[in-house]
Amino acid sequence: MEKTQAKPDSAAGNVDYKVTPSKEPLLPHLRLPAPTSATITHINWSSSLFFSYFKELVGREVTVELKNDLAIRGTLHSVDQYLNIKLENTRVVDQDKYPHMLSVRNCFIRGSVVRYVQLPPEGVDVELLHDATRREARGG
Amino acid sequence: MATTEEESAVKEPLDLIRLSLDERIYVKLRSDRELRGKLHAYDQHLNMILGDVEEVVTTVEIDDETYEEIVRTTRRTVPFLFVRGDGVILVSPPLRTA
């Protein structure tokens, strides 16, 4: 736990910490341009491939392997644009070694801690993936 | 912007990966992991879907008595694997030789 460093003035007490609003923007060079339709299109196509793919996989059994070496098997319930994953009817693959989640049946896994997702072979249409990938690559 | 260029033009790193679609590639990952598999999909984060994947994990243990390093590799195969791009260190296209 970090402690806030004591400011030298604070020892004297009665320090006014109120921030006086300035008319000038703090970081004028960081002001973003108004969004155009082009930038919005860009955001839409970028990285929607796997988001869309995982949405198609909802209802199937997957195994999510995390960056802490935990592997959780379950039914894919939902996914969001960060590739956060919700699983239902979960079980940890090596439950004897990892009893920590024994009483958890449904869970939310943060996308950033996912290393792999083992996919059901029947849920992979190779041709479709190739086409979608080429389309997405062109968009960039 | 690249609509008039032919499919095989290689201008940036990801173009080289595009040319590896449906080919077996080598991927080196963080935490001493390596993958070999057929590339079926990828995006600009290097998230990928690989097929017929072989994973090799290298671990180093120190012997309690001799303090020697014991290097172990564990292998497994997975039919289809989604790989999150933030763990990818390098991607190598299929070898032309061998």
Place this chain on the structure above:
Amino acid sequence: MSGGPGLESLVDHTISVITNDGRNIVGILKGFDQATNIILDESHERVFSTKEGVQQLVLGLYIIRGDNISIVGELDEDLDSSLDWSKMRAHPLKPVIH
């Protein structure tokens, strides 16, 4: 596009959070946001070790930053109370290595 982790259904329910440093914190979900920051009431940590059973540390009201969260699990309270955690021995979970 719908945003956020969609934890509405877990509000006022007991959840088990695995943090990136491998800790297991159990408490009642009171709130969350887009970044998976969460408010946990009546929270306590379950400390796993191989030397003794699970120890409970009382923590109270906690706000956990989303960046440090690996898993948010819905605790099945019937299942949970049927388990004898004081006899459970296990290594603590490994930290997440990005």
